Amino acid sequence: EDKVVQSPLSLVVHEGDTVTLNCSYEVTNFRSLLWYKQEKKAPTFLFMLTSSGIEKKSGRLSSILDKKELFSILNITATQTGDSAVYLCAVHNQGGKLIFGQGTELSVKP
Amino acid sequence: DTAVSQTPKYLVTQMGNDKSIKCEQNLGHDTMYWYKQDSKKFLKIMFSYNNKELIINETVPNRFSPKSPDKAHLNLHINSLELGDSAVYFCASSQGEPPRGRYFGPGTRLTVT
Numbered sequence: 063e064d065k066v067v068q069s070p071l072s073l074v075v076h077e078g079d080t081v082t083l084n085c086s087y088e089v090t091n092f093r094s095l096l097w098y099k100q101e102k103k104a105p106t107f108l109f110m111l112t113s114s115g116i117e118k119k120s121g122r123l124s125s126i127l128d129k130k131e132l133f134s135i136l137n138i139t140a141t142q143t144g145d146s147a148v149y150l151c152a153v154h155n156q157g158g159k160l161i162f163g164q165g166t167e168l169s170v171k172p
Numbered sequence: 173d174t175a176v177s178q179t180p181k182y183l184v185t186q187m188g189n190d191k192s193i194k195c196e197q198n199l200g201h202d203t204m205y206w207y208k209q210d211s212k213k214f215l216k217i218m219f220s221y222n223n224k225e226l227i228i229n230e231t232v233p234n235r236f237s238p239k240s241p242d243k244a245h246l247n248l249h250i251n252s253l254e255l256g257d258s259a260v261y262f263c264a265s266s267q268g269e270p271p272r273g274r275y276f277g278p279g280t281r282l283t284v285t
Contacts, residue, residue, distance in 0.1 A: 096274075100213075103278045103279055104176075104262060104276035104277055104278050104279055105215070105262075105274075105276050106276070107274065107275070148213055150215065152215075157228070158220060158227060158228055159217055159220075159228060160205075160217060160274060161217075162214065162215040162216070164212060164213060164214050165213045165214075167213075
């Protein structure tokens with residue numbers, strides 16, 4: 063059965079810290095891996111990764127995929143209280159399904 | 173200018189009732205989805221429609237029936253509601269093959285008492 067596992071499940075840091083969120087997966091016919099940020103409401107799209115080793119960056123957030131070891135990391139540098147959210151990793155398989163991990167709840171304290 | 177909208181945002185109802193949740197997207201996307209997010213924040217796909225045709229139908233009770241009157245709408249009807257149906261239901265849409273990121277609606281929090 064396809065699955066996506068994220069770690070840690072929750073994390074508390076202070077403003078200015080750097081955090082690394084992990085996502086590992088076992089999926090048949092992998093197509094892409096996506097990261098989402100979910101605050102109070104709907105998940106919002108952050109990155110889509112399809113190739114190994116190519117880092118995607120958006121401001122203080124960056125992500126990289128390792129298709130050989132079947133994992134991805136999401137880095138957030140110089141964290142701010144506005145980064146507090148649940149970060150969801152999802153993997154898109156050949157069947158068209160997007161399989162979500164259970165999320166990492168990040169709390170950034172002032 | 174909302175991209176994906178859902179109504180209602182909150183729904184409180186009693187066991188045994190029938191209810192519907194509506195979803196509309198104005199992005200011109202060709203694929204729409206329904207996801208269920210449980211209390212542990214796990215998002216699980218329920219249905220996917222591409223150009224009004226059902227393409228993914230996960231193992232959900234057949235009390236759940238999606239209906240897509242056109243490409244921009246995907247409604248979810250639930251019969252004989254049960255306590256375990258309480259969750260947040262998200263509609264989403266995407267475009268292209270492979271689809272780039274899902275755009276999610278704001279969610280409908282369903283509480284069955």
